Each structure stands twice: as structure tokens, then as C-alpha cells.
Amino acid sequence: MASVSVCIPVYNGARFLAETIRSVLDQTYRDFELIVLDNASTDGSGAIAQSFAERDSRVRLERNPTTLSQPDNWNRVVQLSRSPLVKVVCADDLLHPRCLEFQVTPMEADPGLALVASRRHMIDEQSRVIVPNRGLAGLTGVRTGVEVARKVVRNGSNPIGESNNVLFRREDFFAVGGWRADRTYIMDLDLWLRLLQYGEFLGLPETLAAFRIGRGTVSSDHGERIYEQQRMLLEEIGESPFFQVRGVDLAVGRLLAPAGRSRRRALYAISKIAARRNEGGDAA
Template sequence: MPQPSVSVCIPVYNGERFLAETIRSVLDQTYRDFELVLLENASTDASFDIMRSFSDPRIRIERNPSTLSQPDNWNRAVELCRAPLIKLVCADDLLHPRCLEFQVGPMEADPGLAVVAARRHMIDEQSRVIVPRRGLAGLLGVRTSVEVARRVVRNGANPIGEPGNVLFRREHFFAAGGWREDRRFIMDLDLWMRLLQYGEFLGLPETLAAFRIGRGSVSAENEQEIYDEQRLLIEELGESAHFQVRGLDLQVGRLLAPAGRARRQALFAISKLSARRDDRKQSESMAAGASD
């Protein structure tokens, strides 16, 4: 098949609950010149059967013979991609139908761009929006890597976002070293900053993706590790000659890191509350049906 302009890859491990919805959100893109690489990571659920239920010719299904770690699996997903532009989508997240349309154009028009990001909704297990239009505060428009680094350090969290709302170049990914095993809980932000050593950043004002916060998500279950790795990244950026982070930026970032942690904890708490409410309604509905 001819090389597509964009590769969207979805690494999957036991993702049966939301996988079909995620795949449909990719296939429903208004921009059509893409391939969808589905990498099944030796799951024990019905993920592979769900993948095979789709017959779109743009889909390519791959399987790992044994389960890889998340960083290794994500790296292999990108390795399997053929296009010069890459988007990785987690198996429970969603894309807006115009996500690729809005992001591909700027990347093709400006070879100096290394990363294009958009805002995203935070959604719960029922795909309801918990927090709308999140991210990219102070990062809209074209920004240099120095500007982005200073904003990231001062933010104390991840103002750019997760893989689903970001588009990057395949050549930069391999030049930067890919997803890092020792940054498992902030793999996305760590990679974005290394990619920005090769070009500039574009922040789009549109909301083009949705990041799901579920009870069993990696983010929800490893908040302390996220916080620790975030603080390490802040210090690394401060020591980098390339990013020119100032002492004042570091001081602000160290002070605001607990606030970034508090924001994450609040999101996890809202998601859990929403899930418990849904469980209660389901139980009440089942009880009412039994009494009938």
C-alpha cells in the first residue's frame, strides 16, 4: 500500500472496555490519508477480537508474542508506523473528528515545527466531560522550545497534554530516543521536551481529543510516581543549556509542583465519584428489575 501521510497507532493491553469507541473515533476523522496501527500486547481479554471486528482497509493489526512493558510497547507501536507524522492514542482515549485535519496541515506547511498540540477534554468512564478544554495555558500559537520549557517548569504539571492531543514527526522520535523506561509515568511530557530540541511548538486553541480518567488508569493509580518524576523533569530542564530555564522559573516551578499535584488528585477524585454514582444507579436499576 502507498505510504500514508499520517500514522495513528493504538497500543492495546486488556483494553476491551473502551477500545471499539477509541477505534471508531480514529476512523471517523475528516482527514482520510492515514493508517491505523493496532498493536495488541498479548492481552488476556477480548481486545484482539474487537480489533478484528473492524474491516476498514486503513487498519493494520499487529500482535506481540508476549507482554511488553508499556514503554517498550509504545516504542514498538511507533516503529511499526510508516508515515512521517505520528499520533499515538491510548486505547481508552478519543479523537475529535477534525483532529488530524487541524494538526496535519501546520506540520506539512512548516518543517520547522516539531510538535503540534491541541486542547483536550477530560472525560469519565461514560465518556462524559469532567473538565472541558483543558491544557495549553500560555502555549497557544507558535512557541520556541525555550518558551515551552519555561512554561512547563513554571506550571508544575503537564500543560501540553497526553499523546492523543499531540502530533509529532517520526524522524524526531527516533533521534530523541523514543519513550523512556525510567520516565514511565510522565513518558508523554518527557518525550515532548526532547522532541522540542529539533523544532518549534504549535499550540492550537481547538479542543481535538479527550483523555479518559478511569478508576484503573495508570495515572489514577500512580499519582505519587507522577509527582516524583515531574519534579525530576523540572530539575533536568533547569540544568539543560538548550532550554535556558531561568532560576526564577525553577523557583516558581518548585513552589507550584504541589498545586499541579492537587489538580491531578482533584480530577481523579471527580472521576471516582462519577463512577461510584454510576455503579449505584446500576445497582438500583437491577434491584428494581428484580422486584418486578
């Protein structure tokens, strides 16, 4: 059994899938399996994944007979994993070559860690960096779940990041019930906080992943719903006796939440402008 399972759930992601798979296979840490779950795509996603599986024994292609919802599909890809450590990578995101090397080592060395996260770049549709070294402000080093929850609430957004820059334990994932269908727009942050009831958090200062901001993604198309669900989650955390969030934390988070929404809108706007410019250059 490999030490870590890297899972790529994909639905009609042919445009970026090969680049994403290559970023996983180029890892300096070699003891991993890569599961690509084709969610009944109608483009060439399955064929792309199959071409890699035929050349590299670490790659395993699985297919859903019908298209599942995103939470169900993401839960299934983790169910298909076999390793004690798991990373889920969106089919358009990227990993730095040393991502697994830096993240697996501390998780194996310290069974008290529930999550290891790194910083990540925000990139556009041409894989150009829009915002470098984003995330984990005030969250590097080992932190308790209480410390992380207070920081998350004060941030008013998601300072930990998306699934591609986080590594977690498979056993804990199933213990907390996996990705929640009623939290589609904040699945990652919701899961991280539930997992932190099983151990501590390690934030790495290195930038080890890249999150793509492109047109037609969940993040770009549903900004208001993301904002609403984030606010709901922050209030829920604030009421949790486990996380011991203080009134001042909630007050700061409520104040800063609109600023987080504005930053998100600005990132998507920059990405769209860059995409239009690139199309104009191609046409010329």
C-alpha cells in the same frame, strides 16, 4: 504511504477500545493508517481490533507474542508505523473528528515544527466531560522550545498534555531515542521536551481530543510517582543549557508543583465518584 500513522497500543483494553477506534475512523482527514498493537491481551481486545481491520483497509492489527512493558510496547507501535507523522492514542482516549485535519495541515506546511498540540477534555468512564478545554495555557500559537520549557517549568506539571492530543514527526522520534523506560510515569512530557530540540511547537486553541480518567489507569494509581518524576524532570530541564530556564522559572515551578498534584488528585476523585454513582444507577 499515508500521511500520518495513528497508533493505538492496547493491553486488556476491550472496554473502551471500540469507541477509541471509531473516534479515529470518523476523522474528516482520511489519509491515515491505524495500527492497533495488541500487547498479548487476555481479554477481547484483539478480536475487537480484528473486527475493524476486516471492515476498513486502513486498520492494521499487530500482536506481541508476550506482554511488553509500556515503554517497550509504545516504542514498538511507533516502529510499526510507516508514515512521516505519528500520533499515539491510548486505548481508552478519544479524538475529535477534526483532530487530524487541524494538526496534520500545519505540520506538512511547516517543516520547522516538531510538535503540534491541542487542548483536550478530561472525561470519565462514561465519556462525560469532567473538565473541558484543558491545557496549553499560555502556549497557543508558535513557540520556541525555550519558551515551552520555561512554561512547563513554571507550570510544575504537564501543560502540553498526553499523547492523544499531540502530533510529532517519526524521524525526530527515533532521533531522540523514543519513549524512555526510566520515565514510565511522565513518558509524554519527557518526549515532548526532547523533540522540541528539533523544532518549534504549535499550540492550537481548539479542543481536539479527550483524555479518560478512570479507575485502574496509570495516572490514577500512581499519582505520587508521577509527581516525583515530574519534579525530577523539571529540575533536569532547569539545568539544561539548551532550554535556558531562568532561576525565577524554577522557583515558581517548585512553588506550584504541589498545586498541580492536588488538581490531579481532585480529578481522579471526581471520576471515581461519578463511576460509583453510575454503578448505583445501573443496579437500580
